[in-house]
Amino acid sequence: xxNNDLEKVFDAACGNIPLKEPRDLWPGVSMGIKGRRxxxxxxxxxxxxxxxxxxxxxxxxIPGASESIKNGLKRIFSSAYSVQLxxxxxxxxxxxxTDGELKQIRAGDILLEVRVTGMDEQRAxxxxxxxxxxxxxxxxxxxxxxxxxxLAMKGKPAEITVTDNQGKPVYKFKMTPTEKxxxxxTGTLAPIxxxx
Amino acid sequence: MDETDTQIVxxxxxxxxxxFKQLVSRHQRLLYDLSFRLTGNAMEAEDxxxxxxxxxxxxxxxxxxxxxxxxxxxxxxxxxxxxxxxRKALLRFLPLGIFSxxxxxxxxxxQEPAEAGSSPDxxxxxxxxxxxxxxxxxxxxxxxxxxxxxxxxxxxxxxDISETLGISPNAVNIRIYKARERLAAALAPEYxxxxx
Numbered sequence: 268x269x270n271n272d273l274e275k276v277f278d279a280a281c282g283n284i285p286l287k288e289p290r291d292l293w294p295g296v297s298m299g300i301k302g303r304r305x306x307x308x309x310x311x312x313x314x315x316x317x318x319x320x321x322x323x324x325x326x327x328x329i330p331g332a333s334e335s336i337k338n339g340l341k342r343i344f345s346s347a348y349s350v351q352l353x354x355x356x357x358x359x360x361x362x363x364x365t366d367g368e369l370k371q372i373r374a375g376d377i378l379l380e381v382r383v384t385g386m387d388e389q390r391a392x393x394x395x396x397x398x399x400x401x402x403x404x405x406x407x408x409x410x411x412x413x414x415x416x417x418l419a420m421k422g423k424p425a426e427i428t429v430t431d432n433q434g435k436p437v438y439k440f441k442m443t444p445t446e447k448x449x450x451x452x453t454g455t456l457a458p459i460x461x462x463x
Numbered sequence: 464m465d466e467t468d469t470q471i472v473x474x475x476x477x478x479x480x481x482x483f484k485q486l487v488s489r490h491q492r493l494l495y496d497l498s499f500r501l502t503g504n505a506m507e508a509e510d511x512x513x514x515x516x517x518x519x520x521x522x523x524x525x526x527x528x529x530x531x532x533x534x535x536x537x538x539x540x541x542x543x544x545x546x547x548x549x550r551k552a553l554l555r556f557l558p559l560g561i562f563s564x565x566x567x568x569x570x571x572x573x574q575e576p577a578e579a580g581s582s583p584d585x586x587x588x589x590x591x592x593x594x595x596x597x598x599x600x601x602x603x604x605x606x607x608x609x610x611x612x613x614x615x616x617x618x619x620x621x622x623d624i625s626e627t628l629g630i631s632p633n634a635v636n637i638r639i640y641k642a643r644e645r646l647a648a649a650l651a652p653e654y655x656x657x658x659x
Contacts, residue, residue, distance in 0.1 A: 273643040276657055281615040283593050287505075289495035292513050293487045299517035300480070402524065 378409070383442070386418065393417045393425055393442050468532035476523055487516050490533060493617055494540045500612050501544045503601055511547060515540040530626065537627040541609065548605065592654055599649045603642055610635050611642035 372379040380396040395417075399410045419425030425442055468489070474482040494515060498508035518539050519526075526535055600608060610628065613619045614635075621639075625632040651658040 273647055273658075277615050277643055277646070280592065280596050280657065284597060284616055286492055286496040286616070287499045287508070289491055289509055289512065291488075292491045292495070292509065292516065293484050295509075295513045296487050296516040296520070297484070299513060300483070300520050303517060303521055 381442075389421060391419050391421055393419050469528050472523060472526060472528070472532065475520070480520075483516075483520055486519075486532070486536075490536050491516070493533070494536060496616070497537065497609070497612060498540060498544050500601065500608065500616075501541075501548065501605060507547065511540060511544050515543050518543070531623065534623055534627045537613070538629070541627070545605070592657070595650060595653055596646070599646050602649070603645060607638050607642040607645065610638040611646075614639050 367382060367384040369380055369382045372381065378398040378400045380394075380398070382392075382394040384392045384394070386392055393416065394414070396411060396414045399408060401408060417425050419442065466485070468486060471482050471485050475486075491512060495508055495512045498511040498515075499505060502508055502511065515536065519536060522539075526532070600611065603611065610624055613624045613627065614621065619627075621632045621635050624635045628635065647658040
C-alpha cells in the first residue's frame with residue numbers, strides 16, 4: 268500500500284483513539300510551584316543575610332603599610348584568581364588589566380568587578396564590587412552586595428575580608444599589585460572555610 | 464473571545480500566578496497523553512506532566528513568544544520524559560535491580576472508557592482494531608512514536624512538530640512515513656482488510 272494511502276488509513280484509524288484523560292493536575296502543579304518558591308526564597312534569604320551584613324561589616328586591612336616600596340607601577344596588572352562562592356565550582360584564571368580598567372570575574376550567580384588603579388609610586392587602589400545576578404520575580408537581577416576599596420602598597424599583599432552579620436569571615440580577596448611584567452602580578456579570591 | 468496563551472503568560476508574569484491554572488487546564492490532556500504513550504504508565508505520565516508544568520512556570524521568563532506555547536510545552540514535556548526513559552533504561556542494567564520499580568508499577572494501564580453508538584459487534588471490532596493499533600504504536604521506538612502521535616493522534620501540523628522536536632519538516636515527514644510503514648507491517652497480518 269502506498270504511504271499516501273496509509274496516511275488516510277491511519278488518519279481514520281487514529282480518529283477512533285481517544286486521548287488519555289488525566290485527573291486535574293493543577294493541585295499537584297500548584298503544590299510543586301509553591302515548593303519551588305519556598306526553596307528559592309530560602310536560598311535567596313541566606314545570600315541576602317550573608318551579604319547585606321557583609322556590606323556593613325566589611326573589614327579592611329592593609330598589611331605591609333609600613334614597608335618601603337622600591338618598585339614603580341607599570342600600569343599593567345596581572346592577577347591569578349580562584350573564586351568559589353556558594354557551593355559553586357571553583358573558577359580560576361588570570362585577570363590582566365590596564366591601570367583603572369574594570370574587569371569582571373563571574374562565579375555562578377556572583378559577579379565580581381575588580382578595578383586596580385595606580386595612585387602614585389608607592390600605592391595602588393583596589394576596588395572590588397560584588398553583585399548577585401540571579402533571577403528574581405521581575406527578571407534577571409543585578410544587585411550590589413558589597414563594594415569594598417582598599418589602598419594597597421605596591422609589591423605587598425593586600426587583603427579584603429568580608430564577614431557575615433556574626434562577624435564570621437565569608438571570603439577573602441587578596442591581591443599583590445606589583446610592577447614589571449604581567450607574570451609578576453598575582454591575586455587570589457579564596458573562600459574561608461566555616462569555623463567548626 | 465478566548466484569551467490566548469500568550470496573554471495568559473503575560474498575566475502570570477505580571478504577578479497573577481493563579482492564571483497559570485488556565486494553561487494547565489488547556490494543555491494537560493495533550494501533554495499527559497503524550498507522556499502516557501511514551502512511558503506506558505499512568506502514574507509516571509502524571510508525574511512527568513506535572514513536572515513539565517512546574518518547569519514551565521519556573522522558566523516562564525525565558526519563554527519566547529514567537530514560539531507557540533503548546534510547542535514549548537511539548538518540548539519541555541518531551542525532554543523530561545526522555546530523561547526518565549533514559550534513566551529507566553540505565554537502571555535495568557544495575558545489578559540486583561535494587562532501583563527498579565517495585566510491584567510491576569510499569570504495567571499500570573489506564574482503563575479505556577466504553578464507547579457509545581454503533582452495534583455491539585462493530586464496537587467490538589473497532590475496539591479490537593484500536594487496541595491492536597495502540598499496542599503497535601506503543602512498540603514503536605521513541606523517535607518514530609513521538610512524531611506519529613503528534614501528527615495522527617494530536618493532529619498537529621508538520622511545521623509545529625518540526626518546531627517542537629527541533630528537526631526539519633522533511634525529517635518529521637520521514638519519521639512519520641517510517642512509523643506508518645512499521646505499523647502497517649505489524650498490523651497487516653491481523654487486519655489485512657485495512658493494511659494490505
